[in-house]
Amino acid sequence: MTQGALPGRVGNLTAEQEExxxxxxxxxxxxxxxxxxxxxxxxxxxxxxxxxxxxGGSGKKxxxxxxxxxxxxRRGHADDSESIASQDSSQTGSSDSDDKYGQTKEFHDxxxxxxxxxxxxxxxxxxxxxxPDALLLRFLRARKWDVERALIMMISTMRxxxxxxxVDDDIMKNGELAALEAANGDDKHQRRLGEDFLAQxxxxxxxxxxLDKEGRPMCxxxxxxxxxxxxxxxxxxxxxxxxxxxxxxxxxxxxxxADYAPVKFMIKCFEANYPESLGVVLVHKAPxxxxxxxxxxxxxxxxxxxxxxxxxxxxxxxxxxxxxxHIIKELDGAEDWTYKYIEPxxxxxxxxxxxxxxxxxxxxxxxxxxxxxxxTLEWIHSTSADVSSIKETRHxxxxxxxxxxxxxxxxxxxxxxxxxxxxxxPSGKPQFYPEATAKADxxxxxxxxxxxxxxxxxxxxxxxxxxx
Numbered sequence: 001m002t003q004g005a006l007p008g009r010v011g012n013l014t015a016e017q018e019e020x021x022x023x024x025x026x027x028x029x030x031x032x033x034x035x036x037x038x039x040x041x042x043x044x045x046x047x048x049x050x051x052x053x054x055x056g057g058s059g060k061k062x063x064x065x066x067x068x069x070x071x072x073x074r075r076g077h078a079d080d081s082e083s084i085a086s087q088d089s090s091q092t093g094s095s096d097s098d099d100k101y102g103q104t105k106e107f108h109d110x111x112x113x114x115x116x117x118x119x120x121x122x123x124x125x126x127x128x129x130x131x132p133d134a135l136l137l138r139f140l141r142a143r144k145w146d147v148e149r150a151l152i153m154m155i156s157t158m159r160x161x162x163x164x165x166x167v168d169d170d171i172m173k174n175g176e177l178a179a180l181e182a183a184n185g186d187d188k189h190q191r192r193l194g195e196d197f198l199a200q201x202x203x204x205x206x207x208x209x210x211l212d213k214e215g216r217p218m219c220x221x222x223x224x225x226x227x228x229x230x231x232x233x234x235x236x237x238x239x240x241x242x243x244x245x246x247x248x249x250x251x252x253x254x255x256x257x258a259d260y261a262p263v264k265f266m267i268k269c270f271e272a273n274y275p276e277s278l279g280v281v282l283v284h285k286a287p288x289x290x291x292x293x294x295x296x297x298x299x300x301x302x303x304x305x306x307x308x309x310x311x312x313x314x315x316x317x318x319x320x321x322x323x324x325x326h327i328i329k330e331l332d333g334a335e336d337w338t339y340k341y342i343e344p345x346x347x348x349x350x351x352x353x354x355x356x357x358x359x360x361x362x363x364x365x366x367x368x369x370x371x372x373x374x375x376t377l378e379w380i381h382s383t384s385a386d387v388s389s390i391k392e393t394r395h396x397x398x399x400x401x402x403x404x405x406x407x408x409x410x411x412x413x414x415x416x417x418x419x420x421x422x423x424x425x426p427s428g429k430p431q432f433y434p435e436a437t438a439k440a441d442x443x444x445x446x447x448x449x450x451x452x453x454x455x456x457x458x459x460x461x462x463x464x465x466x467x468x
Contacts, residue, residue, distance in 0.1 A: 175414025
């Protein structure tokens with residue numbers, strides 16, 4: 001992919017941007033209780049080992065940590081270059097015109113109610129297979145390299161993930177098979193959620209397929225399939241989060257003429273909770289009425305996000321962004337591919353029942369996380385003489401975190417349609433055109449199409465044509 005070469009990314013930082021990244025790590029590790037200040041008010045790298053060793057801290061210690069973290073934003077120290085706050089929080093709170101989602105309040109709520117350990121755990125759960133620096137850099141770029149605002153954004157996002165929508169401990173952990181089981185269950189509310197979620201998966205209201213010219217995964221949103229009131233708002237939001245979070249697994253939304261609720265939620269996701277994750281939005285062959293709708297929607301968007309929205313009316317215009325042979329036939333293109341949903345089947349998530357192996361892998365990951373945090377502290381306090389070797393060490397540990405995640409993945413994340421068709425591979429290396437690859441090499445078979453163990457029948461394929 002070409003994104004690695006873009007400015008402000010891992011491996012392509014200016015000296016000033018690298019300093020901002022260091023400042024962001026200092027702020028982050030202070031919030032996590034990994035890095036504290038010494039008696040002179042300077043960052044204390046030795047606190048890392050002490051904090052990690054003191055896992056059974058008393059309630060008083062927890063309260064003391066919270067007070068220290070809250071004070072970071074209550075007062076600044078002009079003579080302390082490592083202070084993460086340069087002004088009173090009231091000056092950067094709700095009066096900030098960029099804080100349209102109330103993230104400053106969410107930040108303070110998170111600091112006041114969540115322990116440093118839980119915030120740290122949420123962060124590393126959010127990292128998954130990503131490079132930790134890359135995650136922080138997205139928040140920095142989204143907040144124009146303002147460390148304080150980036151921290152507010154990141155912590156409020158972590159609170160949203162853990163407390164509001166439960167991304168990792170519900171939506172991704174339970175997945176499609178749990179939705180199928182709920183749809184066949186007795187609980188009325190859960191049955192409706194399961195039915196609505198699967199209805200959207202089966203019709204392919206949105207789906208991931210292929211790459212654009214920049215090597216970015218593409219998400220297709222079939223706005224015509226969205227009917228206001230057909231699914232509950234909760235199920236729409238769960239489906240949206242599931243799609244975006246699944247797209248993260250391979251690395252990379254719909255409008256109707258009157259239903260703005262899902263549009264607003266998608267905008268909030270990309271602006272507030274998944275910053276710098278959107279490459280370009282192509283609105284293809286939009287009806288004339290959309291011109292009025294776009295004027296309303298554009299007013300909700302951050303100017304940077306709005307600038308990524310492009311309108312195309314024919315394939316010639318679309319070919320500026322997507323190779324002609326990768327424009328699907330549904331859009332009158334040359335690629336003979338159609339979305340066909342493959343149903344989840346009992347037994348596909350059996351590894352998640354093996355909690356012993358899961359816990360062993362989580363402990364191994366914690367060791368690697370500690371190593372990364374330690375090397376990050378060394379990098380923060382490094383001199384020019386030894387910085388190259390420390391950077392290399394951090395990079396190697398980040399690769400170990402990535403590889404280790406894919407070993408852990410089947411024990412913490414339910415399989416999705418994209419696992420079943422072979423787009424998400426067990427190794428973590430995505431296959432964006434699994435069917436074409438299988439045709440080119442008959443020895444390659446998509447996992448979902450192979451005979452399943454324990455005598456389970458091959459999954460049923462469905463498409464939008466099967467719906468009334």
